[in-house]
Each structure stands twice: as structure tokens, then as C-alpha cells.
Amino acid sequence: MLFYIFAAIAILSGAYMVLTRNLLYAGFSLLLTLLSVAAIYVLLFADFVAVTQLMVYVGGVLVLILFGIMLSSRVHDKSVMSENTNVGWGITISLLTLIGLSYTIWRAGFSSLPWIQQAGTDVLSGQKSTVQLIGIKLMTDFVLPFEVASLLLLIALMGAAYIATAKQKV
Amino acid sequence: MLAFALTLLLLLGIVIVLAYAERKVAAFMQDRMGPTEAGPYGSLQSVLDVVKLLQKEDIVPAAADKKLFKLAPILIFAAVFAGFAVIPFTPDLIPAGIGIGVFYLLAIISLDVVGLLMAGWGSNNKYAMLGAMRSVAQIVSYEIPAGLAILSVVMVCQSLDFQEISYQQGILLNRFPGLEFETNWLFGIEALGINTTNIGGITTWNIFRAPILLVAFVIYFIASLAESNRAPFDIPEAESELVAGFHVEYSGFRFAILFLAEYSMMVLVSLVAVILFLGSWNTPLPNLTALKFANWTTGTVGELSGILWGGFWLLSKTFVLLFLQLQIRWTYPRLRVDQLMHLCWKVLTPIALGIVLLAGIWRLLMV
Numbered sequence: 001m002l003f004y005i006f007a008a009i010a011i012l013s014g015a016y017m018v019l020t021r022n023l024l025y026a027g028f029s030l031l032l033t034l035l036s037v038a039a040i041y042v043l044l045f046a047d048f049v050a051v052t053q054l055m056v057y058v059g060g061v062l063v064l065i066l067f068g069i070m071l072s073s074r075v076h077d078k079s080v081m082s083e084n085t086n087v088g089w090g091i092t093i094s095l096l097t098l099i100g101l102s103y104t105i106w107r108a109g110f111s112s113l114p115w116i117q118q119a120g121t122d123v124l125s126g127q128k129s130t131v132q133l134i135g136i137k138l139m140t141d142f143v144l145p146f147e148v149a150s151l152l153l154l155i156a157l158m159g160a161a162y163i164a165t166a167k168q169k170v
Numbered sequence: 171m172l173a174f175a176l177t178l179l180l181l182l183g184i185v186i187v188l189a190y191a192e193r194k195v196a197a198f199m200q201d202r203m204g205p206t207e208a209g210p211y212g213s214l215q216s217v218l219d220v221v222k223l224l225q226k227e228d229i230v231p232a233a234a235d236k237k238l239f240k241l242a243p244i245l246i247f248a249a250v251f252a253g254f255a256v257i258p259f260t261p262d263l264i265p266a267g268i269g270i271g272v273f274y275l276l277a278i279i280s281l282d283v284v285g286l287l288m289a290g291w292g293s294n295n296k297y298a299m300l301g302a303m304r305s306v307a308q309i310v311s312y313e314i315p316a317g318l319a320i321l322s323v324v325m326v327c328q329s330l331d332f333q334e335i336s337y338q339q340g341i342l343l344n345r346f347p348g349l350e351f352e353t354n355w356l357f358g359i360e361a362l363g364i365n366t367t368n369i370g371g372i373t374t375w376n377i378f379r380a381p382i383l384l385v386a387f388v389i390y391f392i393a394s395l396a397e398s399n400r401a402p403f404d405i406p407e408a409e410s411e412l413v414a415g416f417h418v419e420y421s422g423f424r425f426a427i428l429f430l431a432e433y434s435m436m437v438l439v440s441l442v443a444v445i446l447f448l449g450s451w452n453t454p455l456p457n458l459t460a461l462k463f464a465n466w467t468t469g470t471v472g473e474l475s476g477i478l479w480g481g482f483w484l485l486s487k488t489f490v491l492l493f494l495q496l497q498i499r500w501t502y503p504r505l506r507v508d509q510l511m512h513l514c515w516k517v518l519t520p521i522a523l524g525i526v527l528l529a530g531i532w533r534l535l536m537v
Contacts, residue, residue: 024291028238031284047270051277059280063310066287070299131270131330 003043010036027066034058048130173265177254184485185433189216192496199500223429226422231294234419238292243420243427246285250434252278257441258333260451260480261342261471271332272324275442276317279397282435283309286416289428293419301415304507305406309397311514316393318522319386322529323446326358326380326536332445339379340452341370341464345471357381358536370464371456375449380532386525387447389518391491394439396514399432401499405507440491441484448487451480 013032020026034057041050138146190205190213197204205212230236256271258264268274283306290302327335337346344350344367356364358379366373377384396403399415407415417428444450455463467483469475505513 024238028284028288047268048273051270051273054277055273055280058284059277059310059313063280063283063287063306066284067303067306070287070291070303131273 003040006036006039006043009033010040023069024066027062027069030065031058031062034062046130048134173255177265178251180259181251181254181434181437182430184437185430186216186220188433188436188492189219189429191493192499195493195496196500199497220426223426224423228422228424229419231419233294235292235294238288239419240292240424242285242289242292243424243431245288246282247427247431247434249278249281249285250431250438252281253438254434254441256332257438258336258445258450259484260477261337261345263477263480264333267331267333270330272320272330272335272446275332276313276320279438280310280313282431289420290416293416295419297412297414297418298416301406301412301418304412305399305416308399308403308406308510311511312393312396312403312518315389315514315518315522316397318519318526319390319393320442320446322386322522322526323376323383325526325529326376326383326533328533332450335376336445336450336452339375339449341368341374341457341468342452342471343367343374354379355536358532360536366456369456369458370452370468372449372454373456374452375454376447380529380536382525382528382532383447385521386529387443389522389525390443390447391494393514393518394443395495395498396510398435398439398495400436400495402502402505403510404499404504405510436492436495437488440488440495443491444484444487448491449483451484453479453483454487 010033013029013036017026017029017033020029034053038050038053041047041053193215194204194212196202205215208214208218230239253275255266256264256268256274258267286302286305286309290298290300290305293299323335324330327338329335329338334346334349337343337349338352338354343352343354352367354366354374356362356366356373356378372378377387395401399406406412412418417425420428453464453467455467457464467479469477469479
């Protein structure tokens, strides 16, 4: 029941985000979408993923988006509006994506997958959260991708610092 | 629902006391009397202020973005109030005992930032906009040293659960499921050979279990002042330049909500500081041979005495920190924006990174 409520909120706010012309409203409805998706993660026993979603997307990405919109508008004292371009191509590509995704989901046949049938409601099996398991996995099986990701972030950080200083000299 | 109502009532009580204390502390530090008219020593002043605010007209500026303007105070207060869900008030009283409480708290506070932007933009006022921008820039920056200081506690305690961290800091250590066979050593080092598991009191607080956390506590406290927009980090409000910051256009009930959210934030960051560093709901008095101060002032878990002692110690420690916040407000002048960023990025963040490393090494000594 809770799942359907949050799913409905996610879909409605997502649709509003796409359909509204006001970029700022789109940003704020993205907040609602992210929150309800986080709630769905919690219902799926993925508490760590849910909180990480809040931390990274709401605390970081969304604030960045809002900052961007607010700093770049208000030039003529009106909110930024998005415009419709490439209507034909947009509809075609999104329809094709929809068909592709629906076909894949239909073909996958989730209810017959063995690990779905084995998984009971007691996913955590006595564990209080998924953090311990995630930590062990990150330090053993997935240590290389983890370290590569940190290297990538460091490079991005240095790049950002370089671009910012280069602009100041001019 | 019961936890919701109780926490809200408790919070309202604390905030009303705090608003009164703020004016009285300010007055005494400036050699004035403060409020004296309403009630004995003016103690009803803040209650009357709330009543006054509720009676006022609800003004929405004509040029404001009305939907955002009306939604923002609710979002700000909801974000701060949601943080209280994971705060353990006594050994067996916690609204939501989730296993990743610390992480959840850090994430939910960042929702506050979106609300501030909403309020600043919705007001359609340049002072409000500037105030919101400054506030958000400040909160986002100071989340980093605060987060690193909290991370060092998490590394020492090996837990993201506020209740588990609380149990680790007192004589009830072995009562927590999963910690039955743990022992506390003085300064966390077994080689010293002083077992403090049954001594408890201040010797098992986190700042004593790993003295390196004392530095982390100072960093967290400074950063938490900035996160709750308190002086000397109150440039988002800066009465002399921005009138009142992001809430300049708000009046009546909506202003009351914003005011409540701001003071709740102060209470929340102080509660977190007490829980993570200063022994949570544990008593500060240690057991000394025959004088079982810690046992006497802890009560029995699950009974009324345990609840009362736990709540008493948690709230009294929190009030000490809140008093410190008020005192600092009237002691230090406001920082400039560049000084603020310098303090955050060039002083606090490098020290906090070093503390995280040292806390990891200390944890190795503790094993």
C-alpha cells in the first residue's frame, strides 16, 4: 500500500517536472520525486541506498541545480522558462525508449526469477542495516571500482579548481 | 504518533525556554535587565511573544511566488524536525531506532537547505535572496568539517546507531544487544590496564575513551554554530546589512514556524554533540570504589527512574551547550564572508581530515 502511494507521488511529481515550463518549479518537484524514490528504497530494505540518495541528490545535486537556476535568472526579473524544441525527434526517441523498456521488463518475467522467489521478507536476517555488508563488499570484492571512483572524483575536483582559477586571471 | 506528539511538545517547551534564556543571557552580558514585565522576572515573555505572533495578520507579498513562499516554512521545519526522529532521549526511549541514524541525520539536515532556497526565492526580495544564498553556501561548506568530525566518532564507535553509541559511553555498555562482552578501558587503551566498564561516568564518554575526539568535538561545535546560522556565523541574517536574511518577508504564523525551525536546529545540533561526544544520556559521575555515583544516578533501565535520569542528563548537558551558544553570540563579532570560508576550508577541514586519520589509528589501539 505504502509502495503505491510513494510510487504515485514519484510519477506525478516526475510528470510535473517534465511538463512544467518554469525551471525552478521543475527543480522543486524533482525534490519530491527524489524523496519518494528514497521512500521506495526504504520499503525495499535498502536503507543505506535511500539515505545516500538523499545525501547526494538532495543535498548535493539538487542544491547545485537550484543555485544554477537562481544565479542565471532574474536578469529581467522573471523566472526561467524552458522552450519546446525538437518536438518530433523527442517524441520518437522517448516512445522508442518506452517500447524498449517495456519489452525488456516483459521478457524478463520477474516473478519466475529464482533469486526473487528465494528472497523472503526477512532480507536483513537479523542484521540491523545493510551498512556492514556494504562496507565488507566495498573493501573486498569491489575495492578496485571503489578506488577508481575516488580517483575520478579527485580528477574532477582538480579540473574544477583549474577552470575556476583560470577564469580569475583573465 | 505518540513519539511525534511527545517530541514536538518537548521541543516547543525547550524552544520557549531557550528564547527566554537568549534574551536574559544577552541582557546580563550587556549589564541590562532583559524582559521583566510579563510574569516573574519576565519569564512569560516568550510565551506571550508566541501568542502575539499567532494573532498577527498573515502577510503574503503581492510580488512573491505564493506557492513557494507558503511551502518553504513547512519544508524547513519538517526537515529539522525529522532529524529528531533518531535522537535517543533515554536508554529505552527513541522515536525511531534505525541502524544508520547518524547518516540519516546528516542527510535529512541537507533538506533544510532546499527549504531555505525556496524561502529566499519565493519572497522575491533581494535581501531574502542574498540571505538564502549566504545561508546555503555556509551550511553546505560547514557540513564538511562537521561530517568529518562525526565520521571520526563513528570510526571509534564502529556504529551508525545513536543508541548504540550512547550505550558505549556508560556503565550500561553490556546491556545493549551485541555489546555484551565489550569492555571500556581508560582512554580506550587496554595496555594501561584500567578497566572503566564499571566505573562509567565521565571516564567512558567519547571525549575520554579517545581523547582525540576532544578536538573533533571543538570542530563539530564550531561547524554546528555555522549550520544553525548562529553568531559569529550569522551573516545570512546580518541585521545591519540584510535586514533579516531569508525570512525578511515573513510575518505572523509563518515567521513563528521559521523561528521555531531555527531554534530547533540549535537544539538538534547540541543534542547530537552531546550524544556523540559528551556521553549522551549517561551520568557524568563515575563509580569510585564504594561510592557508586554512576549507579545511583543512572536508575534502572526500563523503569521510571531510568527514563527520568536519562532524560535529565541528556537535557542538562544540552542546555549547557545551548548556553555556550548564547554566550558565544554575545562575545564574538560577526565574521566576514571571506573569513568564514577561510576558517572552513583552510583551518577546520584540514584539521578534521587529520582527526579522521588519527581516530582510525586510535581505534586500532583500542582493539
